[in-house]
Amino acid sequence: MDALQTIALSAGLAWASGLRLYLVVFLAGVLGHFGYLQLPSPLTVLQHSLVIGVAGLMALAELVADKVPVFDSLWDSFQTLIRIPAGALLAAFALGEVDPAWSVAAGLIGGTITAGTHFAKAGSRLAINSSPEPFSNWLASFSEDGLVVGGLWAMLAAPWLFLSVLAIFLILAGYLLVRFWSLLSRLGRPGRRRSG
Numbered sequence: 001m002d003a004l005q006t007i008a009l010s011a012g013l014a015w016a017s018g019l020r021l022y023l024v025v026f027l028a029g030v031l032g033h034f035g036y037l038q039l040p041s042p043l044t045v046l047q048h049s050l051v052i053g054v055a056g057l058m059a060l061a062e063l064v065a066d067k068v069p070v071f072d073s074l075w076d077s078f079q080t081l082i083r084i085p086a087g088a089l090l091a092a093f094a095l096g097e098v099d100p101a102w103s104v105a106a107g108l109i110g111g112t113i114t115a116g117t118h119f120a121k122a123g124s125r126l127a128i129n130s131s132p133e134p135f136s137n138w139l140a141s142f143s144e145d146g147l148v149v150g151g152l153w154a155m156l157a158a159p160w161l162f163l164s165v166l167a168i169f170l171i172l173a174g175y176l177l178v179r180f181w182s183l184l185s186r187l188g189r190p191g192r193r194r195s196g
Contacts, residue, residue, distance in 0.1 A: 001038055001040070001096075004159045004160065004163075005156075005159050006040075006094065006095060006096070007159070007163065008155045008156075008159035008162050008163055009040075009094045009155060010090075010091045010092075010094035010095055010106050010110060011091065011109075011110070011113060011155075011162075011163065011166055012151060012152060012155035012162060012166070013028065013087070013090040013091060013094055013110070014087040014088070014090060014091040014109075014110035014111070014113040014114045014117075015087075015113050015114070015117050015151065015166055015169070016117075016148045016151055016152060017083055017086055017087030017090055017114045017117075017118075018083055018084075018087060018113070018114040018115065018116065018117025018118035018119075018120075018121060019117055019118075019121055019144045019147060019148050020059070020062060020144065020145065020148045021062075021079070021082065021083045021086050021087070022055050022056075022058035022059035022061075022062050023055075023059040023062070023063075023145070023148055024090070024148060024152070025046055025051065025055040025059075025086075025090075026052060026055035026056045026059045027148075027149070027152055028043070028046050028152075029046035029047050029048070029051055029052040029055060030052060031152075031156075032044065032046055032047040033047040033052065036156075037156060040093065040094060040095065040096030040097070041096060041097060042093035042096065042097070043090070043093045043094060062075070063145070066141045066144070067137070067138055067141050068137075069128075069129050069134050069137045070129055072125055072129070072137065072141070073122065073125050073126055073129055076118070076121065076122040076125060077122070079118070080118060080122070083114055083118050084111055084114050084115045084118060085111070086114075087110055087111060087113065087114025087115075087117075087118075088107040088108070088110045088111030088114060089107065089110075090110065091106045091107055091109065091110020091111070091113070091114075092104065092106045092107035092110060094106070094110075113166075113170065116170055116173045116174065116177065117169075117173060119173075119177055119180075120172075120173035120176045120177060121144065123176060123177065123180040124140065124176065125137070125140065126180075127180075128140055
């Protein structure tokens with residue numbers, strides 16, 4: 001695996017973990033097991049049948065949980081404690097056996113990418129859940145599933161393309177986070193009386 005593919009793998013696993021951690025672990029394990037993805041030695045544990053089985057069950061649970069309006073936001077809240085550290089670890093381990101300083105740096109960057117993706121997803125879901133109909137929620141959820149699968153494919157097939165699209169995505173996620181934070185700040189401020 002060359003340097004570009006390694007960077008794409010590290011960034012891609014971190015990014016996708018912010019959307020669907022269990023699906024990412026499951027797909028990476030299955031692809032590695034069948035020889036479609038050469039995992040670095042620290043990540044070969046993902047190919048173990050126990051890890052694939054547990055990740056598959058959790059991915060199925062997340063698939064269902066993510067389709068239920070309001071419950072999906074509760075799920076995202078709980079997953080904040082899991083997705084971000086897991087994304088950081090996957091990013092760090094994706095570099096393989098390198099100088100520990102590089103692994104720590106990759107983990108810090110990977111955790112930041114995972115957090116940005118996760119909070120952009122969770123924030124957009126809160127906004128979508130304000131609508132009474134469930135269809136926009138389902139559309140968003142299925143779109144996220146497709147993004148993960150498509151993103152992992154692009155990460156493997158076209159690392160330059162994936163990294164370019166990821167940069168654009170991170171800029172948009174940053175913009176959405178700033179807008180979401182601004183909305184929360186306005187909602188949290190007590191109303192001002194008009195002087196008459």
